Structure formats: structure tokens, C-alpha cells
Amino acid sequence: MALPPAVELRRRNRAALLQQLHRHGPQTRAALTEALGLNRSTIGALATELAESGHIEETTGQSTGSAGRPSTLVACVPQSITVAAVEIRADRLRFALVGLGGEVLERSETALDEGADPMTAVSVITGGTAAASAEAVAAVPGLVDEGTVAHSTELGWIDRDAAADLEAATGREWQVVDTATAAAVGEWTRGDARDSRKLLYLHGGRGLTAGLVIEGRAQRGGSIQLGHIVVEPGGRECACGLRGCLEAEMEAFGFGEDFETTTLAAGMGDAAARDRLRRFGEDLGWALGAVVTATGPDEILFGGWLRELYLSTAAPVRSALAETTLPHLRSKLRLRTPVLGDEGALIGAAETGFAALFDQMR
Numbered sequence: 001m002a003l004p005p006a007v008e009l010r011r012r013n014r015a016a017l018l019q020q021l022h023r024h025g026p027q028t029r030a031a032l033t034e035a036l037g038l039n040r041s042t043i044g045a046l047a048t049e050l051a052e053s054g055h056i057e058e059t060t061g062q063s064t065g066s067a068g069r070p071s072t073l074v075a076c077v078p079q080s081i082t083v084a085a086v087e088i089r090a091d092r093l094r095f096a097l098v099g100l101g102g103e104v105l106e107r108s109e110t111a112l113d114e115g116a117d118p119m120t121a122v123s124v125i126t127g128g129t130a131a132a133s134a135e136a137v138a139a140v141p142g143l144v145d146e147g148t149v150a151h152s153t154e155l156g157w158i159d160r161d162a163a164a165d166l167e168a169a170t171g172r173e174w175q176v177v178d179t180a181t182a183a184a185v186g187e188w189t190r191g192d193a194r195d196s197r198k199l200l201y202l203h204g205g206r207g208l209t210a211g212l213v214i215e216g217r218a219q220r221g222g223s224i225q226l227g228h229i230v231v232e233p234g235g236r237e238c239a240c241g242l243r244g245c246l247e248a249e250m251e252a253f254g255f256g257e258d259f260e261t262t263t264l265a266a267g268m269g270d271a272a273a274r275d276r277l278r279r280f281g282e283d284l285g286w287a288l289g290a291v292v293t294a295t296g297p298d299e300i301l302f303g304g305w306l307r308e309l310y311l312s313t314a315a316p317v318r319s320a321l322a323e324t325t326l327p328h329l330r331s332k333l334r335l336r337t338p339v340l341g342d343e344g345a346l347i348g349a350a351e352t353g354f355a356a357l358f359d360q361m362r
């Protein structure tokens with residue numbers, strides 16, 4: 001049944017105010033009035049209501065201006081809404097409990113033995129806190145379709161119902177997102193890609209994936225399978241069954257396992273290592289050209305081990321991109337490395353949960 005317009009409007013305004021505070025941090029009522037385009041009395045009524053429900057508190061901040069009068073700041077109460085986030089990798093599991101406003105309330109990490117099933121460690125690392133949180137989101141490297149991991153090079157999973165396995169392990173529902181998309185959400189929300197309209201995040205783990213965030217919203221329906229773009233038709237056989245995929249070439253260069261050795265050797269002047277980096281940089285640039293042509297991002301972030309690759313060998317990536325994309329698409333494109341580094345996917349998984357909560361509140 002539809003809510004009366006006034007009640008619905010109030011719900012929307014309440015969600016907008018909480019989201020504003022969650023993303024931008026404590027601020028004055030005057031700043032909220034301006035940011036949300038609502039009048040002062042509406043903000044006042046919402047603040048009172050949200051303080052009564054325990055979601056926000058008004059605190060006296062540092063004095064501003066020459067008058068020296070302290071300003072009253074509206075801030076989130078972190079414990080009022082919590083989201084559980086897990087990042088699953090082949091060699092480790094990470095957990096964070098994140099509160100409203102983005103504060104990390106709990107954090108833990110555990111190493112996994114080679115070949116061990118991460119699901120067996122999930123209930124231990126999340127403890128009882130996952131069950132008590134408002135949302136729970138897991139970031140998994142690979143092609144994710146709803147709760148199912150259709151293909152993960154890194155984990156060796158094909159068509160695994162990860163959402164069901166996580167629920168069986170912890171006794172609560174989980175949302176599953178791919179690592180690259182989660183990291184893109186993290187960088188857009190908490191990194192310095194906040195102004196990006198179309199943010200493409202490339203994640204280099206044992207496989208290569210990419211995630212897209214458009215106007216702050218994660219692209220639904222799974223990540224971009226960067227690693228399975230064919231760069232050498234009829235080339236080496238890939239684990240996915242195709243031939244000449246970027247990942248197959250990456251494996252031939254030994255990058256999935258031993259990238260650091262190559263960059264170190266290249267840095268010391270080893271001509272063969274330099275050549276391998278340049279050739280892989282070209283392959284990556286060509287695959288990226290196809291993705292840029294299809295999606296038209298304004299910003300590309302190189303994450304995981306691709307960060308080091310980009311820092312050490314940006315030129316072949318850029319020149320391959322220049323050969324394969326329209327000038328119009330290139331002219332507005334920024335290439336960078338992520339500021340959250342290795343934390344992006346875990347933070348982004350939590351932020352994916354908060355985005356879902358704010359949507360439900362509206």
C-alpha cells in the first residue's frame with residue numbers, strides 16, 4: 001500500500017540526511033540545509049527525530065571564525081547501524097564491522113592455507129557480530145551473478161552459490177559483490193574519486209577483473225571480465241576454455257604469481273624483464289581499449305598488483321589505449337592508482353551494504 005505523500009517525503013528526507021552525514025561527515029545544520037536543499041525547520045525536525053531514534057547526535061565542535069563561538073555539529077552515531085563486510089581471497093580472509101558514518105568498529109584478518117575453502121573460516125572471523133549487523137556483504141574476486149560466483153580464476157570456483165554457503169556458515173543473509181566493483185564503490189565513497197561520474201576500477205589478483213560505478217552506483221549484473229578479453233586470437237589456452245585471453249598471456253609472463261620479481265628485475269635494468277613488462281602493458285592497454293570503448297569512463301584506477309604495473313610501465317598501456325580508443329573518449333579520461341590501496345574492496349563491500357540500506361529507507 002502506498003504511503004501518504006507527506007509520510008513518504010519525510011522518509012526520503014530522513015534517508016537523504018543520514019546518507020549526507022554518512023558520506024561527508026559531521027556538519028552544521030546550516031550546511032545540511034544547504035546541501036539537501038531543505039528549509040531550516042525541516043532539517044530541525046528531522047534532526048530531532050533522528051536524535052531520538054539514536055542515529056545522530058549533536059556535538060559542540062571546534063570554534064570557527066574570529067568570533068570564537070563553537071559551532072554545533074550533527075554527526076552519525078556509528079553503533080546505531082552496522083554493516084558486516086568480508087573480503088575473500090585465495091590466501092586470506094578479511095572482516096570489518098563498519099558503523100554509520102564509515103567508522104571501522106572491528107577488524108580482523110586471517111591467512112588461509114593454499115587450497116583451503118574460505119567458507120570454513122568465515123564464521124570464525126565474523127564472530128557473532130555479522131549476525132547482529134543490518135547488512136552483510138562479501139567481496140569475491142570473479143564474475144558474480146546475484147549470489148552466485150559464476151567464475152573465479154583466483155578461487156577456482158565455477159557456479160558456486162556463495163550467498164547460500166555464507167548463510168549456512170553464519171546464519172544470516174549475505175549480499176555478494178565482485179572485488180573490483182566493491183573496490184570501485186570504496187574509492188568513490190571514501191577515496192578521492194568522489195567526483196568521478198563513471199569510475200572504472202581494475203583489480204589485479206590471480207585473475208583480472210574490472211568494476212564500474214556510474215554516478216555513485218555500482219553497475220548491476222556482475223563485473224567486467226577484463227582477464228578474459230581475447231588479446232591474441234588463437235593464442236594460449238586459458239583456464240576458462242577460450243584462447244588468447246589477457247589472463248592466459250599474464251600467466252605466460254608469470255605475473256599472476258611472481259610479479260614483484262619481474263618489476264624488481266626491470267628496475268635493476270634487466271632487459272628481458274623490461275620487455276615482458278612492456279609487452280604485457282601493451283596487451284593490457286588493448287584489452288582496456290575495448291572496455292573504454294564499451295563503457296566510456298572518465299577515470300580508471302589500477303588496483304591490486306596492476307597498481308605496481310601501472311606505476312612501473314604506464315607508457316605502453318597509454319600508447320595501446322591511444323591506438324584503440326576514439327579521441328573523444330580519451331580526452332576526458334584520467335588514469336590513476338587508488339588511494340585506499342588494498343583496503344578498497346573491504347571498505348567498498350561495507351559501503352555497498354550502506355547503499356542498500358539507504359535505498360530501503362527511501
Ligand SMILES: [Zn+2]
Nearest residue numbers: 228238240245
Ligand atoms: Zn579466459
